Amino acid sequence: xxxxxxxxxxxxxxxxxxxxxxxxxxxxxxxxxxxxxxxxxxxxxxxxxxxxxxxxxxxxxxxxxxxxxxxxxxxxxxxxxxxxxxxxxxxxxxxxxxxxxxxxxxxxxxxxxxxxxxxxxxxxxxxxxxxxxxxxxxxxxxxxxxxxxxxxxxxxxxxxxxxxxxxxxxxxxxxxxxxxxxxxxxxxxxxxxxxxxxxxxxxxxxxxxxxxxxxxxxxxxxxxxxxxxxxxxxxxxxxxxxxxxxxxxxxxxxxxxxxxxxxxxxxxxxxxxxxxxxxxxxxxxxxxxxxxxxxxxxxxxxxxxxxxxxxxxxxxxxxxxxxxxxxxxxxxxxxxxxxxxxxxxxxxxxxxxxxxxxxxxxxxxxxxxxxxxxxxxxxxxxxxxxxxxxxxxxxxxxxxxxxxxxxxxxxxxxxxxxxxxxxxxxxxxxxxxxxxxxxxxxxxxxxxxxxxxxxxxxxxxxxxxxxxxxxxxxxxxxxxxxxxxxxxxxxxxxxxxxxxxxxxxxxxxxxxxxxxxxxxxxxxxxxxxxxxxxxxxxxxxxxxxxxxxxxxxxxxxxxxxxxx
Amino acid sequence: xxxxxxxxxxxxxxxxxxxxxxxxxxxxxxxxxxxxxxxxxxxxxxxxxxxxxxxxxxxxxxxxxxxxxxxxxxxxxxxxxxxxxxxxxxxxxxxxxxxxxxxxxxxxxxxxxxxxxxxxxxxxxxxxxxxxxxxxxxxxxxxxxxxxxxxxxxxxxxxxxxxxxxxxxxxxxxxxxxxxxxxxxxxxxxxxxxxxxxxxxxxxxxxxxxxxxxxxxxxxxxxxxxxxxxxxxxxxxxxxxxxx
Numbered sequence: 001x002x003x004x005x006x007x008x009x010x011x012x013x014x015x016x017x018x019x020x021x022x023x024x025x026x027x028x029x030x031x032x033x034x035x036x037x038x039x040x041x042x043x044x045x046x047x048x049x050x051x052x053x054x055x056x057x058x059x060x061x062x063x064x065x066x067x068x069x070x071x072x073x074x075x076x077x078x079x080x081x082x083x084x085x086x087x088x089x090x091x092x093x094x095x096x097x098x099x100x101x102x103x104x105x106x107x108x109x110x111x112x113x114x115x116x117x118x119x120x121x122x123x124x125x126x127x128x129x130x131x132x133x134x135x136x137x138x139x140x141x142x143x144x145x146x147x148x149x150x151x152x153x154x155x156x157x158x159x160x161x162x163x164x165x166x167x168x169x170x171x172x173x174x175x176x177x178x179x180x181x182x183x184x185x186x187x188x189x190x191x192x193x194x195x196x197x198x199x200x201x202x203x204x205x206x207x208x209x210x211x212x213x214x215x216x217x218x219x220x221x222x223x224x225x226x227x228x229x230x231x232x233x234x235x236x237x238x239x240x241x242x243x244x245x246x247x248x249x250x251x252x253x254x255x256x257x258x259x260x261x262x263x264x265x266x267x268x269x270x271x272x273x274x275x276x277x278x279x280x281x282x283x284x285x286x287x288x289x290x291x292x293x294x295x296x297x298x299x300x301x302x303x304x305x306x307x308x309x310x311x312x313x314x315x316x317x318x319x320x321x322x323x324x325x326x327x328x329x330x331x332x333x334x335x336x337x338x339x340x341x342x343x344x345x346x347x348x349x350x351x352x353x354x355x356x357x358x359x360x361x362x363x364x365x366x367x368x369x370x371x372x373x374x375x376x377x378x379x380x381x382x383x384x385x386x387x388x389x390x391x392x393x394x395x396x397x398x399x400x401x402x403x404x405x406x407x408x409x410x411x412x413x414x415x416x417x418x419x420x421x422x423x424x425x426x427x428x429x430x431x432x433x434x435x436x437x438x439x440x441x442x443x444x445x446x447x448x449x450x451x452x453x454x455x456x457x458x459x460x461x462x463x464x465x466x467x468x469x470x471x472x473x474x475x476x477x478x479x480x481x482x483x484x485x486x487x488x489x490x491x492x493x494x495x496x497x498x499x500x501x502x503x504x505x506x507x508x509x510x511x512x513x514x515x516x517x518x519x520x521x522x523x524x525x526x527x528x529x530x531x532x533x534x535x536x537x538x539x540x541x542x543x544x545x546x547x548x549x550x551x552x553x554x555x556x557x558x559x560x561x562x563x564x
Numbered sequence: 565x566x567x568x569x570x571x572x573x574x575x576x577x578x579x580x581x582x583x584x585x586x587x588x589x590x591x592x593x594x595x596x597x598x599x600x601x602x603x604x605x606x607x608x609x610x611x612x613x614x615x616x617x618x619x620x621x622x623x624x625x626x627x628x629x630x631x632x633x634x635x636x637x638x639x640x641x642x643x644x645x646x647x648x649x650x651x652x653x654x655x656x657x658x659x660x661x662x663x664x665x666x667x668x669x670x671x672x673x674x675x676x677x678x679x680x681x682x683x684x685x686x687x688x689x690x691x692x693x694x695x696x697x698x699x700x701x702x703x704x705x706x707x708x709x710x711x712x713x714x715x716x717x718x719x720x721x722x723x724x725x726x727x728x729x730x731x732x733x734x735x736x737x738x739x740x741x742x743x744x745x746x747x748x749x750x751x752x753x754x755x756x757x758x759x760x761x762x763x764x765x766x767x768x769x770x771x772x773x774x775x776x777x778x779x780x781x782x783x784x785x786x787x788x789x790x791x792x793x794x795x796x797x798x799x800x801x802x803x804x805x806x807x808x
Contacts, residue, residue, distance in 0.1 A: 316664050316667065317664060317665050319664065320660075320661050320664030320665055323657075323661070324650060324653060324657075324661050327652060327653055327657065328650055328651075328652040328653065331652035331693070332652055400648065401646070401648035402648045402649050402650050402651075404609075404612075404614055404642075404644050404648065405649070405650075405662075407612070407613060407614040408612045408613060408614055408637060408640070408642040408644075409637060409662075409665040409666070410633075410634045410635070410637040410638040410665065410666060410667075411634065411665055412633065412634055562616065
């Protein structure tokens with residue numbers, strides 16, 4: 001046990017040392033920002049669940065069924081999230097971390113290294129789920145007036161769930177590393193990405209939530225109620241966890257103890273099994289993962305054709321950076337699952353518009369379609385922000401320790417940042433415009449709304465990409481093992497918040513003028529002088545905000561990288 | 565060719581380089597030695613334009629690095645102490661990338677790249693991803709890419725780390741030949757025998773300050789040592805904190 005503690009100590013000490021002031025700079029702004037965001041999410045989750053459960057309580061009989069079904073759905077969702085999160089963390093902590101060669105050189109058994117790493121992985125994967133399940137179950141406890149025992153049982157059940165998913169993931173990853181050929185460990189990530197994408201699409205296809213607005217689908221409400229009360233399989237840990245929490249809520253002590261005992265023993269047994277497997281399989285798998293990875297796909301070359309020639313219009317240094325960026329991006333298999341997920345996100349986004357039952361709404365369709373279209377500007381910009389946060393914000397950090405090449409090269413930092421900007425801006429503006437135009441076509445909006453949407457997105461995209469490149473440079477982390485995760489850093493969160501503020505400001509500034517112009521168009525009237533002045537000022541200020549977000553962060557990034 | 569004037573780098577908590585002044589002439593090989601944490605790598609990074617100085621000037625081929633960084637860097641071939649590269653590019657692709665940045669002529673690039681890859685025993689690995697290279701191969705690739713644009717100044721931090729004896733000999737021969745053709749070479753190293761064999765002049769830095777500089781004989785004189793090896797000279801000067 002002492003060895004395990006010694007192996008965990010570097011991680012604990014690093015976390016403690018991370019609280020120290022960094023180079024004389026206080027960490028308080030960082031803590032304040034993370035703390036505030038955490039409290040906002042926590043409180044928001046609590047309020048939403050409390051209100052929902054309160055509403056359920058007002059519906060006789062059916063309310064209780066719904067509340068219990070919600071627990072079951074939440075546990076399945078948490079379980080799935082934990083499983084995916086644990087697989088990715090286990091892979092990283094057990095096979096990919098840079099300190100592993102050092103650990104394996106120590107006079108410590110591989111089983112102990114596995115166990116210490118597994119503990120870290122479990123913590124990293126689970127703390128957020130545990131923290132954000134509290135407000136959910138606190139609202140249950142308050143609504144159902146549960147005693148302190150409910151909270152104790154709930155905490156134990158959630159911890160056992162984390163241990164079960166983590167042990168299962170450990171076993172899965174151990175087998176994956178054993179079966180897959182040398183150097184292909186990262187391929188698991190790709191398989192996972194594809195599996196998740198398929199899972200999302202299937203869920204979307206089969207649930208068809210748009211039918212909820214179709215009154216014909218409520219014909220068989222009895223069948224629906226019956227299906228809600230159907231118990232889940234008694235062989236699944238999710239069923240035991242759900243039953244534990246339900247029994248604790250209803251004060252059924254026997255059932256509660258039985259189910260928590262089942263869950264706990266299952267967790268302990270899985271941990272034991274994973275350790276036994278690790279004893280025989282971990283080191284071999286680690287050793288295989290250290291061998292040189294072969295290229296997953298052999299380079300394809302067509303005689304007389306070279307894709308690089310498509311970039312010949314660029315100045316030479318810019319082309320060099322563009323080619324380097326494209327190659328490194330597409331050869332990094334860790335990027336692929338993210339691409340699949342983004343593709344799924346966009347597909348779902350467009351699909352949602354295609355199934356909106358516009359003709360079934362009781363409200364006047366033309367008004368609703370154009371309202372959706374206006375809101376769609378903000379939504380599309382948020383989707384874009386998510387993509388930009390994942391791919392563009394870490395772009396400067398992705399240079400990693402090789403950033404010295406850029407610094408030593410006869411290319412200014414300003415130029416380097418602008419090259420990065422245009423590399424991402426061009427595909428993203430195309431993507432964003434396609435997203436908005438396609439969804440507007442599906443909504444059958446007026447020409448004015450189509451014009452407004454495309455112009456607004458045309459202004460927002462450079463602003464969002466500019467902020468990502470600029471703030472990504474200001475908060476660049478060239479020493480990160482996984483630069484893609486910089487988006488969860490202080491800088492990444494700041495970028496997301498600023499983007500949210502920018503998009504919200506632009507949408508709010510445009511809302512008034514758009515309403516006047518739209519209503520005047522419907523009534524075949526012209527807008528008044530005051531409305532015209534207001535419109536000019538609003539659109540002018542929105543444009544100014546976009547320009548500011550476009551240029552200023554890149555200027556800040558240039559300054560920051562220049563004085564390193 | 566290289567002129568450092570009152571160069572200072574203060575990291576806030578550490579004064580890494582303290583009013584360092586020195587000159588290196590064209591065709592000279594200047595060795596920069598000192599204990600760990602003396603400020604060698606910081607000086608090299610300042611000269612390569614990777615760090616900005618707190619005060620002082622760096623003049624490269626008559627150009628001030630602060631005023632004309634792009635033009636000054638064009639003259640330099642830079643080799644860092646640790647071979648971090650773009651792991652997802654092949655060796656040849658990385659050379660092409662460097663050639664584009666340093667404006668190597670398109671018509672001469674293929675021949676020059678092949679010649680360097682052959683010279684550094686990397687020709688068979690040219691189309692393999694850099695992530696598959698060993699430490700020594702990456703180091704050789706960086707040196708090859710630094711020579712691709714025929715730099716007038718070569719700045720190298722620990723050139724021999726990770727190289728096998730044959731590669732060490734080859735790099736030494738290349739550096740001597742370059743110096744003979746008027747390339748200025750600034751080397752930082754811990755390996756005193758290399759400084760002894762290779763360098764026309766040696767500078768000794770300690771706690772960010774240049775304690776002594778000169779030919780090996782001049783350093784022996786400063787340290788009041790007769791027929792001594794550089795190692796003894798180094799230890800004596802460091803111990804006594806002898807100033808120039």
